[in-house]
Amino acid sequence: MKQVFIIILLIIIGYFLANTFVEIPFGGNRIGNVESNETVAGYYLSNTAKKTGVANVITAIVVNYRGLDTLGEVTVLFLATTGLASILYRRKEEEEDTERLNLPSSRIMRSGVRVLFPAIVLLGIYVFIHGHLTPGGGFQGGTIVATGFLLMLISYKGFNTDHNRMVWIESLAGLSFVGIGIWGLLSGNTFLENTTNIGVVNSLISGGLIPIIYIVVGFKVAVELTGILDILLKIKPKK
Amino acid sequence: MVISPIHYIFVPLVAAFAIPLLSKLNKELPRIIPGIVLFYNIIISFVLMQEVNEVGYISEVIAGWRAPIGINLIITPFSGFLVSLISVLGFLIWLYGFRFKKVIDDGELRSYNILQMMMITGAIGIIITGDIFNLFVFLEIVAITAVSLTSFYRGRDGAEAGFKYLLIGGFASAMILLAILILYTQVGTLNMAEIAERMHTVPTGIKSTILILFIVGFGIEAELFPLNGWAPDAYSQAPGPTSTAFAGIVVKAGVYGLIRIIFTLFDIEGAYDFLIIAGLITMIIAEAAALKQTNLKRMLAYSSIGQMGLALIAFGIGTKEAVFAAMFLLLNHAIIKSLLFMTGSILMYNSKEKTISSLHGIAKRLPFISILFAIGAFAIVGLPPFSGFWSKLYILSAAADKEMIFLIVTILAVSVIEIIYYFRVVSKLYFAEGTTNVEVYKPKINAKISMLILGIAIFVIGFYPDLVTGYLHNAADILLDKASYIQYVLNTDSTIQ
Amino acid sequence: MIFIILLIVMAVLLLAAAIYSIVNRDLLFAVMGTGIVSVILSLFFYLLQAPDVALTEAAMGIALTTIIFIITIRNTTRDENEIIDKEEEMKMKTDKES
Amino acid sequence: MQEQFNEIFIKYHEIITIGVYGTAIALMLIGLYAILMKKNLVKIVIGLTILDAGIHLLFVGIGYIQNGTAPIFSPGYENSADRMVDPVPQALVLTAIIIGFAVTAVALSLVIRLYKHHNTAKIDQIKHLKW
Numbered sequence: 001m002k003q004v005f006i007i008i009l010l011i012i013i014g015y016f017l018a019n020t021f022v023e024i025p026f027g028g029n030r031i032g033n034v035e036s037n038e039t040v041a042g043y044y045l046s047n048t049a050k051k052t053g054v055a056n057v058i059t060a061i062v063v064n065y066r067g068l069d070t071l072g073e074v075t076v077l078f079l080a081t082t083g084l085a086s087i088l089y090r091r092k093e094e095e096e097d098t099e100r101l102n103l104p105s106s107r108i109m110r111s112g113v114r115v116l117f118p119a120i121v122l123l124g125i126y127v128f129i130h131g132h133l134t135p136g137g138g139f140q141g142g143t144i145v146a147t148g149f150l151l152m153l154i155s156y157k158g159f160n161t162d163h164n165r166m167v168w169i170e171s172l173a174g175l176s177f178v179g180i181g182i183w184g185l186l187s188g189n190t191f192l193e194n195t196t197n198i199g200v201v202n203s204l205i206s207g208g209l210i211p212i213i214y215i216v217v218g219f220k221v222a223v224e225l226t227g228i229l230d231i232l233l234k235i236k237p238k239k
Numbered sequence: 240m241v242i243s244p245i246h247y248i249f250v251p252l253v254a255a256f257a258i259p260l261l262s263k264l265n266k267e268l269p270r271i272i273p274g275i276v277l278f279y280n281i282i283i284s285f286v287l288m289q290e291v292n293e294v295g296y297i298s299e300v301i302a303g304w305r306a307p308i309g310i311n312l313i314i315t316p317f318s319g320f321l322v323s324l325i326s327v328l329g330f331l332i333w334l335y336g337f338r339f340k341k342v343i344d345d346g347e348l349r350s351y352n353i354l355q356m357m358m359i360t361g362a363i364g365i366i367i368t369g370d371i372f373n374l375f376v377f378l379e380i381v382a383i384t385a386v387s388l389t390s391f392y393r394g395r396d397g398a399e400a401g402f403k404y405l406l407i408g409g410f411a412s413a414m415i416l417l418a419i420l421i422l423y424t425q426v427g428t429l430n431m432a433e434i435a436e437r438m439h440t441v442p443t444g445i446k447s448t449i450l451i452l453f454i455v456g457f458g459i460e461a462e463l464f465p466l467n468g469w470a471p472d473a474y475s476q477a478p479g480p481t482s483t484a485f486a487g488i489v490v491k492a493g494v495y496g497l498i499r500i501i502f503t504l505f506d507i508e509g510a511y512d513f514l515i516i517a518g519l520i521t522m523i524i525a526e527a528a529a530l531k532q533t534n535l536k537r538m539l540a541y542s543s544i545g546q547m548g549l550a551l552i553a554f555g556i557g558t559k560e561a562v563f564a565a566m567f568l569l570l571n572h573a574i575i576k577s578l579l580f581m582t583g584s585i586l587m588y589n590s591k592e593k594t595i596s597s598l599h600g601i602a603k604r605l606p607f608i609s610i611l612f613a614i615g616a617f618a619i620v621g622l623p624p625f626s627g628f629w630s631k632l633y634i635l636s637a638a639a640d641k642e643m644i645f646l647i648v649t650i651l652a653v654s655v656i657e658i659i660y661y662f663r664v665v666s667k668l669y670f671a672e673g674t675t676n677v678e679v680y681k682p683k684i685n686a687k688i689s690m691l692i693l694g695i696a697i698f699v700i701g702f703y704p705d706l707v708t709g710y711l712h713n714a715a716d717i718l719l720d721k722a723s724y725i726q727y728v729l730n731t732d733s734t735i736q
Numbered sequence: 737m738i739f740i741i742l743l744i745v746m747a748v749l750l751l752a753a754a755i756y757s758i759v760n761r762d763l764l765f766a767v768m769g770t771g772i773v774s775v776i777l778s779l780f781f782y783l784l785q786a787p788d789v790a791l792t793e794a795a796m797g798i799a800l801t802t803i804i805f806i807i808t809i810r811n812t813t814r815d816e817n818e819i820i821d822k823e824e825e826m827k828m829k830t831d832k833e834s
Numbered sequence: 835m836q837e838q839f840n841e842i843f844i845k846y847h848e849i850i851t852i853g854v855y856g857t858a859i860a861l862m863l864i865g866l867y868a869i870l871m872k873k874n875l876v877k878i879v880i881g882l883t884i885l886d887a888g889i890h891l892l893f894v895g896i897g898y899i900q901n902g903t904a905p906i907f908s909p910g911y912e913n914s915a916d917r918m919v920d921p922v923p924q925a926l927v928l929t930a931i932i933i934g935f936a937v938t939a940v941a942l943s944l945v946i947r948l949y950k951h952h953n954t955a956k957i958d959q960i961k962h963l964k965w
Contacts, residue, residue, distance in 0.1 A: 006870045010863050017859050020448045024424045024896060026851040039427035041897075041922045043308055045915045049907050057905040057918070058788045061925040067302040068248075068310045072364070072376035073929050075252060076383060079357055080936035083387025086350035087398070087943045127791070135787030135906060139932055143795035150803060167259050174256035178249050184302070191245045193303040202909055221932075225800060228939055232807045235946060372926055379933045386940055390947070398947040399960055402875070405941050409882050410869065412937075413862075416889050416930055423923065424896050740846050740853075747857040754861055754884050758868045763876050770880055773861075777887055784854070785904045785919040786894045789927050793890070796935050801883060808876055808942040812949040816874045818956065 053198030054132040054207035062137065063210045063217075067181070067192035073139075074177060074217060077224045078170070084231055105155040113155045120148030128218030132207045138214040142221025149226040153233055161230055166223050173220035180209055180216075242286045243299045244312040244367050247322065251276050251360040255353050262349050269349045270337065273356040277330040280363070284323035291319040292710075295717060296727045298369070306369070306728050307430040313369040313728060316714035317566060321495055322366050324573055328487045329359040331689040335581050336480030338683050351391060351478075358384035358484060362492035369728060371422070372429050374496060375415050378460065381489055382408040388481040389473045400472035407459055407469050415456035418449050425449075432728035435503050435721055450510060453500045454517075460493030461551070462544045464521040471528075474540035479584030482536060486543045487577040491569055494547055498554050503721055514555030519649060522548030526656045533594045535583050538660060539576070542619065545653065546572045552650075553634045556641055563708070563715035564633035570707060571626045571700065575618045578693040581686070582612040586668075588680035595664055599671040607687065609668050611694050616661040618697045621654055626700035629708075742783060750776045761816045767805040774798040843900050854895040861888030873956045875945040879938060886934040890927050897923040 044057055044065065054060040062070050127134075128141025152159045184193035192213075199206035254276045261268040290297055297314040300306065314322070333355070357380060364377035386408065390401030419429070425441040426434050438446070459466040474482045501510045522545045529541035546568070553565030585608050586601055602609035618625035621632075631654065638646040682690075700707060717723065750773060757769020774797030781790035843850065861884055868881025897920035903911060905921040949955050 003871060006867065009870075010867055013866070014859060014863050016448065017862070020421060020445050021855045021859065021892075023442065023445060024421070024855075026847075026854055026895065026898065040307060040429065041427065041920045044921055045905060045918050049912070055907045056788070057907070057921040058925050058928070061921055062928055064302050065304055065309050066370075066372070066925060068368075068370075068373055069376055069925075069929055071248075071252070072373065072380060073932055075255070075357065076376070076379055076933055076936050078255070079354065079380060079383050079387070080939055082350045082353050083383055083940050084943045086347060086354065086387055087390050087401070087940070087947055089346055089350070134908075135904065136791045137788065139928060140788070140791040140795050143792070143800060147795065147799040150799070167263075171256050171260045175253060178252050178256065181245075181249055182253075185240055185243075185245070190300050190303045191249065192301055201907060201912075229800075229803065232804060232939075232943070235807075235811050372929075376929065376933070379937070383936060383940060386944070390944060398944050398951065402941065402944040402948060405937065405944065406869070406878065406882070409937050409941070410885075412933070413882075413885050413889055417862075417892070419926070420889070420893055420896060420923070429922070737842060740842065740850060743850060743853045747853045750857055751860055751864070754864045754887075757880055757884070758864055758872070758877070763874070766877065766880055770883055773884060773887055777891060780854075780891060781894050784894050784898045785902050786897070786924045786927075787904050787906070789890070789894055789924050789931070792928055792931050796931050797887070801935060801938060804939055804942050805876065805880070808945055811946045812876065812955040816872075816877060818954060 049201050051198075052194060052207055052210060053201055054210050055202050056132055056135065056137070058135075059132045059137050059210060059214060060207070063131075063213050064192070064194055067213075070138075070213075070217065071177065071181070071192070074174065074220055077221060078174060081224045081227050081231075084228055088231055088235060109155045113151045117148050117152050120151070121145050124148060124222065125218070128215055129211070130204075131214035131218070132211045133202065133204070138217030139221055141218040143225060145218070145222035146225035146229065149222075150229050153226075153229060161226055166227060169219055170223045170227070173216045173223070177213060177216050177220070180213055242283055244283075244287065244297060244314050245299055245301065246283045247280060247363045247367060248360060250279055251356050255357055255360075258349055258353055266348075269352045273352050274330070274333050274337070276356060277326065277333050277359065280326035280359075281323075281330055284319070284326045287314055288319055288323055291316055296724070298728055307428050307433045310368065310370040310373050311430065311728060312367045313432075313724075314367055315717055315724065316710070317718045318366045318495065320566070320710065320714055321491060321569070322363050324570060325359065325363055325366075325488050325491065328573055328577055329484070331692060332480050332483050332487070332577065332581075334689040335483070335686045336478075337685045347391075350387070354384045354388050354391075355481060355484065358388065358481075359488055362488045365492040366495050369431050370429055371419055371431055371434065375412065375419060378415070378496070379412060381460075381492065382412065385473065385477075385481075385485065385489060389477045391478055391481070392476065394476070396472070397476045400469070400476040404469040404473045407466065411456045411459035411466070414452045418452035418456060421445060421452070422449050430728070431499070431503060432725045436725045436729065438504060438506060446505065447509075450501075450505055453504075454497065454513070457493060457497040457500060458517070460489070461497045462490060462493065462521070462547055463517050463551070464524055464548075467521070467525075467544055470544055471532075471537045471540040474543075475534055475536040479581070479588075482540075482584070483577050483580040486539070486580050487573045490543065490547055491573060494550060494569070497551075498718075502554075502718060503724060506721075511555050511557045514551050515646070516555075518548040518551030518553075518555055519646075520548075521545070521551065522653055523649065526653045530656055530660050532660075533596070535587055535595050535598070535664065536580070538595070538664070539579055539583055542657065542660075543572065543576050545657070546576070546619070549634065549650065549653075552646065553637065556637050556643070556646075558637060558640060559712075559715050559719060560640060561634070561637035562718060563711050564630060564637050566711045566714060567633055567704075567708065568630040570711075571618070571630045571697075574693055574696050574700070575615050575625075575627060578611060578690060578697070579615040579619065581690050581693070582608050582615065585680060585682050585686070586612065595667060598664065598667050602669045605681075608682065608690070611690050612668065613665050614694050614697060616665050618701070620657050620661055624698075624701050626697050626704070628701070629704045739783070746776050746780055746783070750780070763809045763814050763816055764806070766816075767802055767809065770805065771798055771802040774801065840901060854898075855892065858888045858892040858895060861885075861891065864888075873958055875948065875955045875957055876942075878957065879941045879945065882941065883934065883938055886930070890931055890934075893923045893927040893930065897921070 048057045048060045052060045124141045124145030127136040128138045131137030181192040194208040196208040198208045254272045299312045301310045361377050361380035386401045386405045390397040426437045462470045525541045525544035529538050532538040550565045550568050553561050618627040621627045753772040757766045760766045778790045778794040865881045865885030902919040905918040
């Protein structure tokens, strides 16, 4: 009976959404029924290269035009890590042994990972250093580095990310992101403003503070995701 | 460095990122830092409120880009008033919860303090941001911190309440994302002022879809009837100071988000009477449910949902008088409900199943706390000398202006229900003879101070309501006239320098 | 022409993977279903000229989301209706008595 | 190549629209079905991720322009701004995907803790807190 009720509900919602999206053209001209240069997207496309000196428009939007979003974004990840730690936290007396579950990873895996790990981390770092030129950036690069650490965490039982250093990197990265914001205020402009010169568009050193912010975000995301994975891998199943 | 709205956000962020490091220096620091930050919030609110009184609006641009291009923070008289209220309450809650925790080692202490501070920052962020996607990001910050705090205690029900909250919260944020998406396809911008300006170009079919999706999304945070299943569990499972923060702060941000969407973004006539109907249903069902609760915190949770329903009704009436009354109710409710939750958690501290019956005759052993609880109970019900009376009176008079007899009857009936279940608790507290062997938690001086301040505030507003009403009248007028908000945000790129 | 054919094939595959991951009783295969959904979604984003989002979806959706799900399954049950677990418990009890 | 693409695009316009919007809405409905119907907690969280996946696909879908290019001014594309796809939904989706991941991580940690207490991962056997 419940299934029938739910399916009817879904059909109604589906119909509801369908006839709203019938009116929204796919692949038509740019959004908004006003001509494109008055919309926000039109402004971004025509001014990013000149004003912010960044080739990747999305990086300019994520870091500079909508910088507070990314700051909120990084806080969400930071709070998720803290929340996860507090939900799965075992007090000192409950902690039998915190070494990770001993997955018997095969020889192929271990040797493969030994080769892959530096390559993955290098790729991740490349992605978030070139965030302002090529697709990708702090978040994507950080995630790639985290997957690299994940491989190491799974295949080598002895491999332990040094908790102390991770906390240092995480806090320093977060503080420097907010510090860049405060620097904008201190230097008389607004919070998170791109105060330094923006250089030539497609050169590596271009876009002023934007690449620096994205590199800092990359470190923070990498360390946070590795932290989340480390906490989750440390839980011992009951069986 | 001139004080501006962004200080509300980056100072707690610096503290939150620094706490893991500083706790290595000294174990006590994670307890003290939130206090400093929340006290600094009060200073910011004090300074900004002066400016808002003269200028009417404060708009601050982020990253140097003018309003529709970049994100702007905006403080209107109403949001300024709400944020100052939240800052003061946040500091009092911190003061109250300073030594409150049971045995806690440094890991949990660090997480608890970061999460509690960031929940308040998230709520403030929801209120002061002028960009709709930024509103969504701050809503997520509040959601994640609230879930982690709900499931903070090791007990069995904490995790269940947290999961229920996260599931409904996840669904709500999906609906809000969908609403932002459809809105963007019609309007082409994300800044609230520009959306309000271009709202007339949106065809009515799509406009009502967007409105419904927003109401579902924010209804969950503002605890409208069908969507507040999570609230009583979350309130009752969360630690003392957190449930106080839920009732006093997080719900206000949710209600403000809903009101802002309906008042500033949309101009659909139907929205107002929808608010009245939703508020009515929420109030009636929540108060009825509160009647048959045995757990004190769940009863207080249902009562605060009922009060929020009342606030939504007042906003729904839509006249200047009604909006003013609703704001006054939010102020009173925040103060009184925080006092009730604080005193309630202390009275309940040692009883295993937290039921009202375990309250028998505790008044003899905790006289100070019981008096404050009684004051809170009388105030929220609306008895004359206390502040609650004025807000209920103004709402009734606003309803009377619009000849909504049905509303007046239901509000009075609900007040009767409130009187019944609050006095039942107070009578158990004082007159029933209790089991003397229950050892009672003696609160420390800092908890007593914060509760005393709230008690005094109830009396002060009770005897001199015009301290606050003048300011609120002006705030109500500005909230209702949309044009000046749009004109101010879009045309002046006045940044505070 | 390729654009349309690719689009239709990916749309069908995407829905099939989503339904598979919902219907399947064995949670491990259900999680692999979500992995496939992320893969095809990432290709979709690439087709819709959104390289940044494709990279994020690939890194976040395929790698990390799948791994957290698998860790969760490892700490809870693998079978959705928990019939197999009950059988194991029964077996353990019988072994203990015998 | 250009006109050939446009002409195909216009000819099969409905199919493409249904292809993208249709799949996104279908994904959302499948996710919603799983959340409402399924008993197992992990399956419910899978439903949540699929619901989010549908919305992310919609987000990017609305930004697409017929025969547009990615919004990146790489060396060969300096002045092709008007052919570029709308960058704003992509920036929003970037944030939404990561928030979705954070919510899933917290949800799954709660599932693990619930399983530790109740020794079952089925939502109907965990219902202690009633309405």
